[in-house]
Amino acid sequence: MHEIEVIIKNRAGLHTRPAAALVKTAAKYKSDLFIYKDGLEINGKSIIGVMTLAAEQGSTLLLRFDGDDEKEAAKAVVELFEKGFNEL
Amino acid sequence: MVDEQTIQPEIIVRGIPAAPGISIGPVYLFTKDTPLPVEKALKPEEVEQEIERLKAAIAKSEKELTKILNFAKGRIGESKAKIFEAQIMILQDALLLSSIIKRIRQEHLNGEFIVHNEIGKYEKLMMMAHDDYMHERAHDVDDLKNRIIRNMQANKLVSKFDSAAIVVAHNLTPADTMILSRNNVLGYATDKGGITSHAAILSRALKIPAVLGLGDISRRVATGNLMILDGYSGTILIHPTADQIKEYEIKRETYLRFASTLEKFKSLPAKTKDGRKIELAANIEFEEELEHIILQGADGVGLYRTESMLIGRDTIPSEEEQYQIYKMIVERVYPRRVIIRTFDIGGDKIAPHTIEEANPFLGWRGIRIFLDHPELLMDQLRAIFRASTRKNVAVMFPMVSTVEEVIRAKEFIARVKAELKSNKFKFDSNIQIGVMIEVPSAAVTSDIISKEVDFLSIGTNDLIQYLMAVDRGNNIISELYQEFHPSVIRTIKHIIDAGHQNGKWVGMCGEMAGDPLATILLLGLELDEFSVVSAILPEIKKIIRTVTFSDAQKIAKKVLKMNTASEVQTFLKSTMRKIFADIPIENNDN
Numbered sequence: 001m002h003e004i005e006v007i008i009k010n011r012a013g014l015h016t017r018p019a020a021a022l023v024k025t026a027a028k029y030k031s032d033l034f035i036y037k038d039g040l041e042i043n044g045k046s047i048i049g050v051m052t053l054a055a056e057q058g059s060t061l062l063l064r065f066d067g068d069d070e071k072e073a074a075k076a077v078v079e080l081f082e083k084g085f086n087e088l
Numbered sequence: 089m090v091d092e093q094t095i096q097p098e099i100i101v102r103g104i105p106a107a108p109g110i111s112i113g114p115v116y117l118f119t120k121d122t123p124l125p126v127e128k129a130l131k132p133e134e135v136e137q138e139i140e141r142l143k144a145a146i147a148k149s150e151k152e153l154t155k156i157l158n159f160a161k162g163r164i165g166e167s168k169a170k171i172f173e174a175q176i177m178i179l180q181d182a183l184l185l186s187s188i189i190k191r192i193r194q195e196h197l198n199g200e201f202i203v204h205n206e207i208g209k210y211e212k213l214m215m216m217a218h219d220d221y222m223h224e225r226a227h228d229v230d231d232l233k234n235r236i237i238r239n240m241q242a243n244k245l246v247s248k249f250d251s252a253a254i255v256v257a258h259n260l261t262p263a264d265t266m267i268l269s270r271n272n273v274l275g276y277a278t279d280k281g282g283i284t285s286h287a288a289i290l291s292r293a294l295k296i297p298a299v300l301g302l303g304d305i306s307r308r309v310a311t312g313n314l315m316i317l318d319g320y321s322g323t324i325l326i327h328p329t330a331d332q333i334k335e336y337e338i339k340r341e342t343y344l345r346f347a348s349t350l351e352k353f354k355s356l357p358a359k360t361k362d363g364r365k366i367e368l369a370a371n372i373e374f375e376e377e378l379e380h381i382i383l384q385g386a387d388g389v390g391l392y393r394t395e396s397m398l399i400g401r402d403t404i405p406s407e408e409e410q411y412q413i414y415k416m417i418v419e420r421v422y423p424r425r426v427i428i429r430t431f432d433i434g435g436d437k438i439a440p441h442t443i444e445e446a447n448p449f450l451g452w453r454g455i456r457i458f459l460d461h462p463e464l465l466m467d468q469l470r471a472i473f474r475a476s477t478r479k480n481v482a483v484m485f486p487m488v489s490t491v492e493e494v495i496r497a498k499e500f501i502a503r504v505k506a507e508l509k510s511n512k513f514k515f516d517s518n519i520q521i522g523v524m525i526e527v528p529s530a531a532v533t534s535d536i537i538s539k540e541v542d543f544l545s546i547g548t549n550d551l552i553q554y555l556m557a558v559d560r561g562n563n564i565i566s567e568l569y570q571e572f573h574p575s576v577i578r579t580i581k582h583i584i585d586a587g588h589q590n591g592k593w594v595g596m597c598g599e600m601a602g603d604p605l606a607t608i609l610l611l612g613l614e615l616d617e618f619s620v621v622s623a624i625l626p627e628i629k630k631i632i633r634t635v636t637f638s639d640a641q642k643i644a645k646k647v648l649k650m651n652t653a654s655e656v657q658t659f660l661k662s663t664m665r666k667i668f669a670d671i672p673i674e675n676n677d678n
Contacts, residue, residue: 011403011404011463011464015403016173016174016177017403020177023181027182040213043183045182045183046181046183046184046187047177047178047180047181047184048178048181048184048207048210048229049183049184049210051174051178051210051214051225052210052213052214054214054217054221054222
């Protein structure tokens with residue numbers, strides 16, 4: 001299990017397009033991805049789930065990766081957040 | 089078909105006028121109540137068959153939505169059609185599908201019930217957010233959920249009807265509004281919804297009269313009932329009497345006839361009989377309105393509300409995207425001028441990041457947001473300046489309350505200019521810079537602010553609300569919202585005089601500029617520019633062309649001595665009746 005905190009950097013937060021990018025990236029790996037915010041647990045491979053997060057710019061999310069390729073999955077997903085989903 | 093109307097008492101219901109026009113015709117009641125799916129146990133051998141049924145319903149839903157998406161793109165444009173893309177993405181959510189299937193297998197319950205329960209969870213979470221954007225998404229998810237359930241039950245949603253009809257519904261989703269418009273829709277009337285709802289925006293784009301927010305209209309009518317829909321005043325008449333039908337036919341004709349007499353004014357300048365030339369411009373929100381305002385004979389765009397770009401989307405468009413839209417508008421309006429107002433968000437308007445405020449109208453809105461987010465302001469200013477190469481662009485800031493804000497905004501403009509110059513972009517370096525005067529502090533100090541800008545534009549809607557401390561959306565006190573109150577009239581005079589003393593022109597882009605009852609008064613107060621909704625533009629032009637500036641000044645002088653709003657209104661009404669017999673004066677006293 002691998003846990004990491006990320007901050008949403010892009011202006012519009014986790015709206016439809018970044019949500020889709022996040023789900024797509026997570027789906028490339030076997031590991032599960034769960035996202036935690038304000039007591040909510042969301043499966044990071046589900047677009048409807050990620051849309052429900054309503055995470056705006058500046059908010060912090062806890063990501064939990066669990067599986068054989070958790071390190072690689074974490075690296076790829078964290079990079080998306082770092083780059084602000086290419087919306088910076 | 090309408091036999092029963094003769095025995096049924098007529099019912100009058102008031103709602104929100106969302107798209108203009110008068111329609112008289114039979115009702116088509118659009119019902120799509122998805123019955124709360126009943127929990128039904130499956131026998132073990134039925135499980136796989138149930139899953140196939142679910143998959144077929146999802147495939148069918150996706151096909152339907154793709155069709156709607158393509159149809160919408162053609163009718164209302166790519167950007168507004170985006171609403172439907174998110175729904176399709178959810179349908180393709182593999183995890184959602186597998187969790188529904190898993191539950192059917194484990195719980196041995198019918199698919200409709202599981203779909204309702206599983207998707208409903210997300211819907212509830214979205215509704216819990218204190219955020220309009222999330223609430224809209226929740227409605228989209230609800231619509232999608234109902235679509236899947238309907239398709240599972242093979243309940244065909246009837247969205248086709250033969251003859252022309254007024255569509256009545258509890259609520260219209262964007263998908264409904266679009267798909268129904270394939271029929272001969274005379275109007276839309278709904279229980280829910282407001283002026284900024286998707287249904288309202290789409291019906292204006294489709295040019296179909298609409299009255300929304302009617303409470304329980306869908307429970308009070310049946311298909312075939314005769315109905316009158318007045319999209320000007322927001323009134324619905326069910327089972328109208330013969331006299332009422334006649335009255336509304338006359339009203340419709342009066343509007344149409346009056347509109348046709350205005351035809352000849354379109355190509356003439358807005359000039360008083362004694363030669364004072366007024367700039368008569370139009371307010372626009374959407375690119376679709378451009379054709380109309382040019383046909384109506386506008387001198388240009390006096391207010392382009394850029395925040396309309398944000399409707400139905402969840403991001404602020406990039407500089408490039410904004411530039412493309414501004415450029416297109418500027419080109420089409422050329423050689424006339426376009427005044428582009430920077431995003432006015434907050435208050436009751438769309439806010440992309442909803443911050444909870446106890447008092448949003450007195451909170452973080454307009455220029456206040458953008459001075460705190462210079463990167464957003466800079467993006468927008470760069471896009472506006474890049475679109476200014478034809479030298480017909482002006483820029484205007486909303487919600488200014490102090491001169492320091494103006495000075496800071498100008499610093500950003502200077503930075504944008506320097507940046508564009510060093511990057512070798514072409515732009516108009518003499519672009520006019522103006523501010524909206526809609527906060528009392530800015531109104532009182534408009535002499536100070538005038539020195540920093542090229543023009544002032546009076547935003548009466550907010551100015552009156554702030555001046556009289558009244559929320560006009562609040563029914564208990566909305567009658568205190570008085571555009572003819574002496575305080576309002578004196579404030580307008582003060583702003584105009586302050587601008588003129590500093591050699592700056594003064595315009596008005598609030599609703600008052602488009603109120604025919606106010607035209608002569610505003611003329612007499614020496615307003616230089618009127619920016620109005622395009623539908624009313626020819627009428628205002630006719631008034632301007634029929635009076636003399638010197639008479640208008642005398643009338644204004646008289647009004648300035650009056651004590652109450654009703655005194656002013658009575659006087660202006662009788663003045664108008666004397667000068668114009670044929671102008672339909674809306675009775676807005678209700």
